[in-house]
Amino acid sequence: MTDENIPDFTASLAEANRKRITPPSHRRRFLKLLLGSGVVGLGAWGYMRFEADWLEVHRETLPKAQFPVRRSFRILHLSDFHISEKVPFALVEEAIELGLAEKPDVCFITGDFITSKLSDIEFDRYREVLSKLSEVVPTFACLGNHDGGKWAGSTYGYPTSEKVEAMLKETKIALLQNRRQVIYVKGQPLALVGLGDIWAQRCFPDKCLSKLGSNRSPEEPPVIVLSHNPDSKTFIADHDWQLMLCGHTHGGQCKVPFVDYTPFAPVKDHSIVEGLHNWKGRLIYVTRGVGNLHGLRFNCRPQVSILEAKAS
Ligand SMILES: [Fe+2]
Structure with a gap:
């Protein structure tokens, strides 16, 4: 070669x-x-931003066995408005419009009106928005961990809840803080109890709830508890109540599809993060709420909840 x-x-x-x-x-x-x-x-990211503002009306009928009443009525349950730079007033206004369109007889709000501090101008605007609700339907509320107190003060909020309390007073929303009040809804008496928030370390059920086994008469009105955080159920396990309404979880805010895994829900008990539950013979309803933190939701739309109580 x-x-x-x-x-x-x-x-x-x-x-x-x-x-x-x-x-x-x-x-x-x-x-x-x-x-x-x-x-x-x-x-x-775009979808999660979109879903955060995509309100849904959710309806439930309360089972008569756990919640017997003589008159039928309809509850509008709203929660976790979280007005902030991530949640505009327009979303809360839309939630109020959707809720009022359902012709509720009473409205209960379960806390977290704000995320952190608001300016005086923002509080003025907030009063206008909330008045659109309270002028139409009797409205009662409890406070959440963001509304002021020990936890909020240690993060980025108010050390006390006086700003939010003042706003609610001026908008004629009755705030129940460890307080019980008998109200009449379409002639049905209800013992309404509002608990203070557990993260704010202001939950004192002995002040407003009787203990179980204290010979409840059938004539006594059913007890509805407004409590921001569903984990508070363990604080009132030995007390007499029939229905507890909660928020706080935002339904998990971002939920893994198909398996309902809620890694971000800020609760100890992940079995009660949203919806209606029978817990030790009592009813607990957790709404996903209207607002959010960080402006994102996934597989967990914001909610306006309607609960129907049917006469036996
Ligand atoms: Fe919240």
């Missing part, structure tokens, strides 16, 4: 190496993948 017949392996190896270092097909694939994940990420 002469020199001219020997293939130039050195040259072809160099060419192969050059191709390996900068193979255009790999580079194109990588750029496509990067672009694809960017588009998917942006799409997911």
Whole structure:
């Protein structure tokens, strides 16, 4: 074999190496993948922003066995407005409009009116918004962990709840803080109890609830408890009540599809994060609430809840 017949392996190896270092097909694939994940990420973020404002009206009928009443009536249950830079007044206004369109007989709000501090101008605007509700339907409330107190003061909120309390007073929303009040809804007497929040360390059930086994007469009105955090049920396990309404969880805010896994729900008991539950013979209803933290929700739309009590 002469020199001219020997293939130039050195040259072809160099060419192969050059191709390996900068193979255009790999580079194109990588750029496509990067672009694809960017588009998917942006799409997911956009959807989660959209879902955070996508209100849903949810209706439940309270079982007569656990909640016997003589007159039928309809409760509007709202919670966790969280007015902040992430939650506009328009969302709360829309929730109020949707709720009032259901013609409720009474409205209960279970706390977290704010996320952190608001300016005086914002509180003025908030009064206008809430008045649209309280001027139409009798409205009662309890406070949440964000509304002021020990927990809020240690994060980014008010050390006391006096700002929110003043706003509620001026909008004629009756605040029940460890207080019991008998109200009449379409002629049905109800013993309404509002508990202070457990994270604020202001939950004192002995002040407003009787203990179980104290020979309840059938004539006594059913007891409804407003309590921000459903974990408070363990504080009132030995007390006499029939229905507890809660918020706080935002339904988990971002929920893993199909398995209902709620890793972000700020509660100890993840079996009661949203919806109606029979707990030791008593009813607990947890609404997903209207607002949110951080402006995002996934598989967990904000909720306006309607609870129907049917006469026996
Ligand atoms: Fe909340």
